[in-house]
Amino acid sequence: MKVIYTDSLVIGGGLAGLRIAIASRQRGYDTIVLSLMPAKRSHSAAAQGGMQASLGASIKGEGDNEEVHFEDTVKGSDWGCDQDVARMFVNTAPKAIRQLTAWGVPWSRVRKGDRQVVINGKKVTITEKGEAHGLITSRDFGGTKKWRTCFTSDGTGHTMLYAMDNKAIELGIPVHERKEAIALIHEDGVCYGAVVRDLVTGELTAYVAKATTIATGGYGRLYAVTTNAVISEGIGTAIALETGVATLGNMEAVQFHPTAIVPVGILTTEGCRGDGGLLLDKEGYRFMPDYEPDKKELASRDVVSRRMTEHMRKGKGVSSRYGDHLWLDITLLGKEHINKNLREVKEICEYFLGIDPVKEYIPVRPTQHYSMGGVRTKATGESPNLKGLFSAGEAACWDMHGFNRLGGNSVAETVVAGMIVGEYVADHCASTTLNINTVLIEKFVRREENKIFKLLNREAGENPFELRKEMQDIMMDKVGIFRNGDDLAQAVEELKKLNQRAKNIALKNRISTSNPELVEAIRVPKMIKLAQCVAYGAMLRTESRGAHAREDFPERNDKDWLKRTLTTWNSEDADLPEVTYEELDIMKMEMPPGSRGYGVDNTVHHPDTEKRVAGIEEIKTAHPDADRFEMQELLNPIEIPEKFRGKNERTGRGFK
Amino acid sequence: MSDQERTLTFHILRYNPQIKGDTPTMKRYEIKEAPGMTIFIALNEIREKHDTSIQFDFICRAGICGSCAMIINGQPDLACRTLTSKFPEGEIKLLPLPGFELIGDLSVNTGKFMRQMSERVESWIHDQNAENVDLCKLEERMDPDTADEIYELERCVECGCCVSACATKRMREGFLSAVGFMRLARYALDPRDKRSDEEFYEIMGDDDGVFGCMTLLGCQDYCPKDLPHQTQIAYLRRRMALVK
Numbered sequence: 001m002k003v004i005y006t007d008s009l010v011i012g013g014g015l016a017g018l019r020i021a022i023a024s025r026q027r028g029y030d031t032i033v034l035s036l037m038p039a040k041r042s043h044s045a046a047a048q049g050g051m052q053a054s055l056g057a058s059i060k061g062e063g064d065n066e067e068v069h070f071e072d073t074v075k076g077s078d079w080g081c082d083q084d085v086a087r088m089f090v091n092t093a094p095k096a097i098r099q100l101t102a103w104g105v106p107w108s109r110v111r112k113g114d115r116q117v118v119i120n121g122k123k124v125t126i127t128e129k130g131e132a133h134g135l136i137t138s139r140d141f142g143g144t145k146k147w148r149t150c151f152t153s154d155g156t157g158h159t160m161l162y163a164m165d166n167k168a169i170e171l172g173i174p175v176h177e178r179k180e181a182i183a184l185i186h187e188d189g190v191c192y193g194a195v196v197r198d199l200v201t202g203e204l205t206a207y208v209a210k211a212t213t214i215a216t217g218g219y220g221r222l223y224a225v226t227t228n229a230v231i232s233e234g235i236g237t238a239i240a241l242e243t244g245v246a247t248l249g250n251m252e253a254v255q256f257h258p259t260a261i262v263p264v265g266i267l268t269t270e271g272c273r274g275d276g277g278l279l280l281d282k283e284g285y286r287f288m289p290d291y292e293p294d295k296k297e298l299a300s301r302d303v304v305s306r307r308m309t310e311h312m313r314k315g316k317g318v319s320s321r322y323g324d325h326l327w328l329d330i331t332l333l334g335k336e337h338i339n340k341n342l343r344e345v346k347e348i349c350e351y352f353l354g355i356d357p358v359k360e361y362i363p364v365r366p367t368q369h370y371s372m373g374g375v376r377t378k379a380t381g382e383s384p385n386l387k388g389l390f391s392a393g394e395a396a397c398w399d400m401h402g403f404n405r406l407g408g409n410s411v412a413e414t415v416v417a418g419m420i421v422g423e424y425v426a427d428h429c430a431s432t433t434l435n436i437n438t439v440l441i442e443k444f445v446r447r448e449e450n451k452i453f454k455l456l457n458r459e460a461g462e463n464p465f466e467l468r469k470e471m472q473d474i475m476m477d478k479v480g481i482f483r484n485g486d487d488l489a490q491a492v493e494e495l496k497k498l499n500q501r502a503k504n505i506a507l508k509n510r511i512s513t514s515n516p517e518l519v520e521a522i523r524v525p526k527m528i529k530l531a532q533c534v535a536y537g538a539m540l541r542t543e544s545r546g547a548h549a550r551e552d553f554p555e556r557n558d559k560d561w562l563k564r565t566l567t568t569w570n571s572e573d574a575d576l577p578e579v580t581y582e583e584l585d586i587m588k589m590e591m592p593p594g595s596r597g598y599g600v601d602n603t604v605h606h607p608d609t610e611k612r613v614a615g616i617e618e619i620k621t622a623h624p625d626a627d628r629f630e631m632q633e634l635l636n637p638i639e640i641p642e643k644f645r646g647k648n649e650r651t652g653r654g655f656k
Numbered sequence: 657m658s659d660q661e662r663t664l665t666f667h668i669l670r671y672n673p674q675i676k677g678d679t680p681t682m683k684r685y686e687i688k689e690a691p692g693m694t695i696f697i698a699l700n701e702i703r704e705k706h707d708t709s710i711q712f713d714f715i716c717r718a719g720i721c722g723s724c725a726m727i728i729n730g731q732p733d734l735a736c737r738t739l740t741s742k743f744p745e746g747e748i749k750l751l752p753l754p755g756f757e758l759i760g761d762l763s764v765n766t767g768k769f770m771r772q773m774s775e776r777v778e779s780w781i782h783d784q785n786a787e788n789v790d791l792c793k794l795e796e797r798m799d800p801d802t803a804d805e806i807y808e809l810e811r812c813v814e815c816g817c818c819v820s821a822c823a824t825k826r827m828r829e830g831f832l833s834a835v836g837f838m839r840l841a842r843y844a845l846d847p848r849d850k851r852s853d854e855e856f857y858e859i860m861g862d863d864d865g866v867f868g869c870m871t872l873l874g875c876q877d878y879c880p881k882d883l884p885h886q887t888q889i890a891y892l893r894r895r896m897a898l899v900k
């Protein structure tokens with residue numbers, strides 16, 4: 001049995017994983033990163049749009065600060081987020097972006113003087129201030145009060161990931177590529193690392209560590225059509241679930257992005273609409289202002305996706321052999337802008353659709369895009385149930401996104417969580433000694449070996465590719481943008497059956513080394529379990545919140561549902577997850593529940609809301625001289641690692 | 657997108673070095689073409705319906721991550737964004753990217769190569785103060801044009817097409833190749849990187865570096881991101897020639 005010991009084991013080489021690895025390495029701990037492929041190919045590279053940080057350098061970002069970013073994030077989450085974490089996040093995001101600047105990201109910069117932009121379908125001239133020249137600029141994105149999304153031309157995620165991986169290489173952090181973590185090693189509520197399969201040789205190795213971090217990204221591939229990479233399959237999340245101890249949070253919170261191309265589901269960034277692009281129906285009519293007169297195309301993502309679906313249901317979609325779609329029109333932005341700031345979109349249109357978006361409309365439709373749910377963690381990033389297990393990035397439910405995340409807040413989360421959780425991971429390495437019996441390691445390795453042995457020796461059984469397809473279709477048809485009790489109940493039943501069938505997979509290609517069918521066979525049962533968490537959680541949640549929209553329960557119901565769904569998988573024989581809930585305490589909220597400002601507000605309020613609003617008023621009256629920092633301290637005191645605590649400077653206003 | 661269904665014939669190099677005694681062979685697969693079909697879609701169909709053992713690498717399937725470069729009818733390119741309709745004969749021959757360690761079938765180990773390249777060119781900002789930057793303060797300003805120019809050189813996705821198309825590399829095992837030169841050009845342009853020309857010379861001032869390039873420019877011809885390899889190699893050469 002091969003065993004590798006380290007202090008900090010990071011599963012996942014995307015932005016979140018690499019940043020955690022850098023933090024533990026910089027604090028002097030032996031660190032290893034595992035990745036399915038070269039780290040620079042992680043899905044983080046695909047983020048084109050940008051990263052939110054309230055730098056407020058561009059004139060349209062003027063007046064931005066942590067408060068405004070906080071408000072947007074909490075509203076965006078439909079009050080489902082953890083407000084401590086949202087606070088830690090907004091306060092640290094400016095530092096994260098500045099650190100990445102020092103590490104080499106060539107952020108697009110403010111250029112002083114006039115420039116033409118498109119706002120609400122019209123060309124407008126804005127004038128950037130001389131004093132902001134050369135600072136990081138920002139663009140508009142959905143659901144934000146200010147232009148806060150910082151970007152690198154059309155390749156934000158790419159440049160962030162390259163800078164991060166290059167930093168990791170500078171620090172000599174080993175990235176073990178083509179390795180897949182397939183189980184966590186744990187005992188008595190403590191995690192000791194993972195059983196890892198080499199995707200080339202098929203060899204199993206136990207990686208034993210003081211701290212294990214899951215940073216494996218989202219689970220978009222539970223759906224048949226998604227903007228996500230083919231490796232966004234949620235395996236990291238699933239191995240946490242399979243411990244039977246760690247909990248997953250809000251798995252039913254799945255975001256659909258308004259504008260993926262039809263039929264393949266490749267994303268065209270929200271930057272298209274942020275920069276002035278419009279949504280049109282089959283008559284070429286701009287319909288969003290009818291639904292959302294205020295934010296129009298730039299309402300929050302969940303809202304735009306639902307409005308588009310509603311509009312198509314009214315027969316206003318463009319029909320095609322792949323079903324109905326709508327148009328995204330960026331022609332009004334002009335060739336020069338598209339070639340520079342939306343070039344990736346242009347390439348995608350040319351290669352996959354054979355059209356030129358400078359002249360032609362892009363066929364788009366809402367498509368699965370982001371997983372708000374994931375491994376539930378405390379604010380420190382550690383699992384509340386399994387010591388030594390941490391999680392960050394899209395894989396985690398650190399919970400700054402609640403039921404809907406804002407565009408640009410995700411890559412920002414990966415680096416901010418990476419910084420903050422990274423410090424706690426290092427603290428954990430400092431305070432723990434590794435004390436593990438090799439018998440335990442062996443038990444876990446043998447268990448996985450046995451499973452693989454069975455897969456390779458079963459004569460006849462289920463086809464893993466078929467099972468996956470069936471699961472993906474169920475999720476698409478019954479656990480999509482609009483949900484209802486009947487469909488969800490059916491989905492839950494059908495997935496249960498799939499789960500049973502997945503215990504009986506047989507392979508055509510029965511070799512233990514590099515074997516894509518075996519990889520599939522190992523993953524599919526895990527993915528089905530995750531799908532069950534999503535569908536079951538969605539069935540039980542009889543309200544609508546953020547991206548979880550129930551046709552039979554259209555109102556947000558704070559009275560009964562201001563709580564986080566927690567799922568565990570208690571035994572291998574179970575055919576449903578165990579669901580419990582964690583209340584969100586309004587009396588501790590810096591921003592008590594209110595209206596998001598979209599459509600009619602039919603929220604069923606919680607009795608505490610009024611109390612908290614009054615309480616906050618009292619605090620404000622009692623401290624008439626408190627500035628915004630002191631007020632935050634009073635309303636929402638948070639812990640951030642010492643080194644990230646200082647106030648953030650902004651042009652034109654210093655540290656105020 | 658044509659609506660007529662054709663039958664596509666794929667000829668794919670099959671070889672799994674993990675299996676003792678396996679030898680490289682070309683295998684033939686037939687599938688029905690679908691509208692908008694890419695090689696990504698086609699290969700997955702082949703794997704799911706015809707041969708579950710076939711190995712290839714795709715991740716983003718949108719031309720962004722650089723995983724899927726292979727030789728498609730004789731030319732290196734990203735398979736995910738290559739439409740099958742591009743080939744009027746309906747015959748598509750796929751080979752793994754040369755110049756890299758073969759993992760199996762169409763899968764090659766670009767990761768190992770790229771990591772070594774990054775270590776060799778020290779692909780990071782060299783600035784002793786970078787770690788002491790006060791993160792609370794305004795970031796260092798940068799001219800907006802400079803930022804854009806750096807990004808233009810940073811668009812490389814490490815797909816390896818340039819390496820596979822490089823005649824010099826075929827003759828000189830240790831040749832840095834265009835991907836490495838592009839990376840160096842990117843840092844040489846970046847005012848945040850404090851390396852001197854002498855230091856850059858140490859990295860690329862020999863025949864395994866920029867002076868070894870025979871300027872056959874396969875890199876320029878086959879770069880899926882249309883990076884300006886020719887200009888940058890010429891520029892680095894001039895700059896390095898001035899050093900000694």
Ligand SMILES: Cc1cc2nc3c(=O)[nH]c(=O)nc-3n(C[C@H](O)[C@H](O)[C@H](O)COP(=O)(O)OP(=O)(O)OC[C@H]3O[C@@H](n4cnc5c(N)ncnc54)[C@H](O)[C@@H]3O)c2cc1C
Binds near residue numbers: 035037044048
């Ligand atoms: C097309 C697209 C565009 C986007 N654009 C934006 C944007 O503009 N702004 C924004 O804020 N957000 C955007 N997002 C979201 C954002 O990009 C992701 O949420 C974020 O990058 C996730 O980063 P991560 O580090 O958590 O995971 P990833 O980058 O997905 O990395 C996951 C890592 O885990 C590894 N891994 C997975 N499973 C295993 C396993 N079992 N064993 C070992 N390793 C494993 C993988 O190899 C990989 O290295 C976009 C998302 C998509 C799909």
